[in-house]
Amino acid sequence: QQQVKQSPQSLIVQKGGIPIINCAYENTAFDYFPWYQQFPGKGPALLIAIRPDVSEKKEGRFTISFNKSAKQFSLHIMDSQPGDSATYFCAAVSTSGTYKYIFGTGTRLKVLA
Amino acid sequence: DVKVTQSSRYLVKRTGEKVFLECVQDMDHENMFWYRQDPGLGLRLIYFSYDVKMKEKGDIPEGYSVSREKKERFSLILESASTNQTSMYLCASSSPHGGRNTEAFFGQGTRLTVV
Numbered sequence: 245q246q247q248v249k250q251s252p253q254s255l256i257v258q259k260g261g262i263p264i265i266n267c268a269y270e271n272t273a274f275d276y277f278p279w280y281q282q283f284p285g286k287g288p289a290l291l292i293a294i295r296p297d298v299s300e301k302k303e304g305r306f307t308i309s310f311n312k313s314a315k316q317f318s319l320h321i322m323d324s325q326p327g328d329s330a331t332y333f334c335a336a337v338s339t340s341g342t343y344k345y346i347f348g349t350g351t352r353l354k355v356l357a
Numbered sequence: 358d359v360k361v362t363q364s365s366r367y368l369v370k371r372t373g374e375k376v377f378l379e380c381v382q383d384m385d386h387e388n389m390f391w392y393r394q395d396p397g398l399g400l401r402l403i404y405f406s407y408d409v410k411m412k413e414k415g416d417i418p419e420g421y422s423v424s425r426e427k428k429e430r431f432s433l434i435l436e437s438a439s440t441n442q443t444s445m446y447l448c449a450s451s452s453p454h455g456g457r458n459t460e461a462f463f464g465q466g467t468r469l470t471v472v
Contacts, residue, residue: 276459285465344413346402347400349399
């Protein structure tokens with residue numbers, strides 16, 4: 245019940261394409277859903293996050309779609325660029341407890357020039 | 358600029374050695390985490406600390422222990438290193454408050470090789 249399932253494991257798109265990464269969770273106590281971006285040799289860094297009181301959040305070219313009833317959320321990258329090539333992790337947090345982060349297994353994205 | 362600093366980027370240790378991985382944060386965060394990152398397995402939580410001297414086991418605590426004697430420092434200890442502990446280790450910290458402060462900040466990682 246603590247797991248966060250992430251797919252796909254890897255993704256290759258052409259420049260300008262819209263990669264979509266999906267995550268699903270079981271524990272309804274989760275109420276904060278961040279996405280982290282990791283470049284080679286670096287630690288993950290927060291990209292965008294959403295709380296379940298909204299169904300969508302946009303920040304620049306990055307959009308999170310959230311489906312509370314299905315317990316699923318996804319990351320869309322509009323007009324993807326080669327510089328977006330990185331590993332992306334979704335996470336789920338219960339903010340009523342100790343704020344422990346549970347991460348998905350990661351998606352390695354490659355955007356071709 | 359907020360920082361989570363891990364003491365080593367690369368470490369090579371021998372099987373059976375006791376290994377210490379150190380992490381320091383300068384944000385006065387209550388929460389600190391140790392994750393292990395392996396290809397295809399994502400970030401797996403080893404241990405979590407929500408206050409000084411307080412700790413909670415994560416998903417894969419076997420073979421590891423932790424120490425948090427001061428708020429800013431969280432140490433991961435491999436009691437007797439084994440080759441299956443060869444991995445990237447990531448430390449993170451966060452504050453248990455709402456809003457933007459919920460963000461977890463990561464260190465740059467320590468790549469440990471056990472030979």
